[in-house]
Amino acid sequence: MKLSRLCCAVFISGVALVTFAQAETTAPEDVQIQALSINKPLTNNAGDPANGKAVFVNRKLGNCLACHANSDLKDQLFHGEVGPSLDGVAQRWTDAQLRTILVNAKAVFTEQTVMPAFYSLDVGANVRKDLIGKTILEAQDIEDLVAYLSTLK
Amino acid sequence: MHVMNKKALLTAAFASLSTLAVASPVDDVLIIDEEIEMTTRVESVEGHPIPEVISGWHYRTPETRALEADSFANPGMLGVETGESIWHTVEGTAGKSCASCHNDATVSMKGVGANYPKWDEKNQRPKNIEAQINHCRVENMGAEPYAFDKGGQKPLTAYIKHQSLGMPVEIDLEEGDMQAWWEKGKETYYLRTGQLNLSCASCHEKNHGNYIRADHLSQGNVNGFPTYRLKQNKLISLHNRFRGCIRDTRAEYPAAFSDVLMGLEVYTTWRGTGLAVETPAVRQ
Numbered sequence: 023m024k025l026s027r028l029c030c031a032v033f034i035s036g037v038a039l040v041t042f043a044q045a046e047t048t049a050p051e052d053v054q055i056q057a058l059s060i061n062k063p064l065t066n067n068a069g070d071p072a073n074g075k076a077v078f079v080n081r082k083l084g085n086c087l088a089c090h091a092n093s094d095l096k097d098q099l100f101h102g103e104v105g106p107s108l109d110g111v112a113q114r115w116t117d118a119q120l121r122t123i124l125v126n127a128k129a130v131f132t133e134q135t136v137m138p139a140f141y142s143l144d145v146g147a148n149v150r151k152d153l154i155g156k157t158i159l160e161a162q163d164i165e166d167l168v169a170y171l172s173t174l175k
Numbered sequence: 176m177h178v179m180n181k182k183a184l185l186t187a188a189f190a191s192l193s194t195l196a197v198a199s200p201v202d203d204v205l206i207i208d209e210e211i212e213m214t215t216r217v218e219s220v221e222g223h224p225i226p227e228v229i230s231g232w233h234y235r236t237p238e239t240r241a242l243e244a245d246s247f248a249n250p251g252m253l254g255v256e257t258g259e260s261i262w263h264t265v266e267g268t269a270g271k272s273c274a275s276c277h278n279d280a281t282v283s284m285k286g287v288g289a290n291y292p293k294w295d296e297k298n299q300r301p302k303n304i305e306a307q308i309n310h311c312r313v314e315n316m317g318a319e320p321y322a323f324d325k326g327g328q329k330p331l332t333a334y335i336k337h338q339s340l341g342m343p344v345e346i347d348l349e350e351g352d353m354q355a356w357w358e359k360g361k362e363t364y365y366l367r368t369g370q371l372n373l374s375c376a377s378c379h380e381k382n383h384g385n386y387i388r389a390d391h392l393s394q395g396n397v398n399g400f401p402t403y404r405l406k407q408n409k410l411i412s413l414h415n416r417f418r419g420c421i422r423d424t425r426a427e428y429p430a431a432f433s434d435v436l437m438g439l440e441v442y443t444t445w446r447g448t449g450l451a452v453e454t455p456a457v458r459q
Contacts, residue, residue, distance in 0.1 A: 081388075088388040103385040104392075136377040138370070146372035148426045153370045 047161040050142050055129050059118035063168075064125075064141065064161035074170025077163045084159065084167060089137070094174060105137060112172045120171050124164050140164060199384045200233035200393075201240075205453075208246050211341040217449035224380060230450050231393035234383070235459060239405065243457040251333065251403030251455025254410040258334025261327040267318030273331075276315060280338055288336035289344055289452050292441050294351030301356050301441050304332045305412070306432065323431040329410045333401045336454035343449050344398050346441065353441060360442025363435055369424030375443075378420075390459075395420075396447040397440070399456020406459055413440060 047065045054060065063069070078086045079098060086092075091101035092108045115123065123130050126144055127137035139145065140159045159167075205213040215230035232240060242248050262273045262280055277283040288304060295302035295310075302310070308331055309320035321328040348354050367374045378387065379395030386392070400413040414431035417439055421428040429435040 085388070100386070100389040102387050104382050104387050136373060136381060138372055144372075146367040146369045146374075146424060146426060148368050149370050150422075150425050150427055153425055156370070158370055 050125075050157050053125055053141070055122055055125075058122055058130050059116065060121040060125060061118045063165055064121070065165050067162060067165065069162075069165035069167070069169025071166070071169040071173050074163075074166035074168070077159065077167055078170060083163065084140070086167075092174070108171065108174055111174045113175055117168050117172050120168050121164065124159075124167055200229050203233065203240060205230070205232055205240070205244060207244055207340065213341055213451040213453065214343060214449065215451065215453075217343075220445070220448045223446060223448075225383075225394065228396065228447055228450055229383070229394055230398060230453065230456075231396055231458060232399070232453065232456065234391045234393040235457075239457055239459055242405075243453065249403065249455065249457055250405075250408075251401075251410055251457060254330045254333050254401070254403070255337045255455060258327070258330035258332070258337075261331050262334060267312065267316035269315065269317040271316050273311065276311075280334065284335050284338035286339050286342055288454065289339040289342040290346060292346060292353075292437070292444060294347075294353050296351065299352070300434070301353060301437050303413075303432075303437070303440055304335055308332065308335075324412055324415060329401050329412055332412070333410055333455050336400070336452060339452040340454065341451045344444060344447050344452060345449070346444050348441075348445065356438045356441045357445060359434070359438035360440070363439045364442055367424075368421060369426030371424045373424045375420065375439075394446075395443065396450060397443045398447045398450040399453035399458070401454065402456040402458050404458050410455060 048062070053064065054062070075095075077084045078092070079095060081088070086108075087095065087098060087101055089102040089104035090106065090108045091103065094109075095101070111120070119130065123137070124140050126139035126142040127135045128139065128144065131137070138158060141157045141161065141164050143155065143157065200216075205215050207213060213230075213232075215232050217228050219225055219228045232243060242250070246252050259280070265272045265275070273280070291307070292301040292303045293307075295306065305321070305328055308328065312318040313320050346353070348357055364375045367377070375395060378392050382392050383394045384392065397413055400416070401410040402416075403409070404411045412431075414436050417436050418428040418431065
């Protein structure tokens with residue numbers, strides 16, 4: 023996906039280098055966490071809160087509602103109770119901290135947290151074969167989620 | 176900033192405490208056919224991490240609970256009836272049925288299901304009811320063993336366990352190497368698996384009483400198996416349930432009756448010690 027976008031960029035324009043920079047994403051193993059924060063966004067594309075909201079709800083993607091209630095999504099049935107309500111979450115955490123919670127919640131809470139790591143290869147045993155080496159979400163999904171969560175004031 | 180994080184964590188803790196109070200298991204009593212009073216809550220055995228063991232029945236809707244309380248309404252009872260007819264059916268080269276050796280199951284099988292898994296001396300591993308049925312089919316009837324979840328395995332297991340309806344679950348860990356299998360099962364119970372990195376304990380020990388999306392999490396007790404699942408409209412075996420829960424963590428799941436799942440059956444059965452056998456329980 024990323025690769026094909028790059029190839030197109032090379033063929034179509036003379037500004038291939040600029041396009042290269044735009045499509046850059048940080049691989050899961052290269053993410054730097056400092057004092058609970060990931061300061062550098064994982065991609066160069068600004069997060070899209072509308073898509074973040076969709077990822078939050080989608081059972082095949084974030085499925086965040088499985089564990090978290092969120093009054094902003096009152097139209098959705100079934101809000102989970104395994105984690106805290108995310109109402110006002112942007113007042114409790116900075117964007118850089120929210121990014122860390124999503125990338126690998128263990129880095130912010132404890133090793134025991136039940137919240138999955140959405141952009142990390144620090145996962146459980148016996149991972150389903152077709153998912154080995156894959157993260158739950160893509161880098162851009164994380165940025166979109168951060169953008170969405172930062173609207174929950 | 177640091178102080179703020181602490182505060183956020185505290186808020187989080189309070190939020191989940193208050194939801195716990197709302198979503199905790201319902202206060203209700205299970206009496207089957209207005210006759211058999213079932214132990215659905217009991218003080219746990221020594222060494223158990225949760226002080227009170229609670230049947231999955233308490234976490235279900237009023238409609239689902241009512242179905243289990245009435246054996247005419249309980250759709251799992253059809254499976255039990257099928258099991259009864261299999262009990263009397265001659266199969267295999269020896270020309271025998273279960274009844275040829277064990278006569279009336281309401282007498283000979285009473286209490287049996289409540290004390291399984293038991294130690295299998297010959298095979299040096301624990302055996303569950305399914306394994307014992309296959310043992311009898313092969314050794315005593317000259318019939319083929321049932322494949323997992325196939326043939327009469329689920330109904331016959333349900334019929335046998337149903338003969339212990341209302342009796343307390345209790346297994347003997349002193350027999351053979353049962354204790355070692357209990358240890359293995361415990362490891363499996365706490366092993367975090369899959370891309371979602373969850374263990375049985377993540378859902379059934381830390382979060383029983385909480386909703387995970389539309390599902391009200393119970394303690395994952397095994398006293399009602401095979402259970403009738405309304406979602407699937409059929410009897411569901413215990414090892415099928417184990418595999419489903421493991422699959423939901425996005426992990427590869429072990430084979431039914433493998434060492435890993437037999438250990439888990441020993442360990443989870445022990446966790447439910449003292450609960451009444453509910454087979455066939457009704458679940459969503």
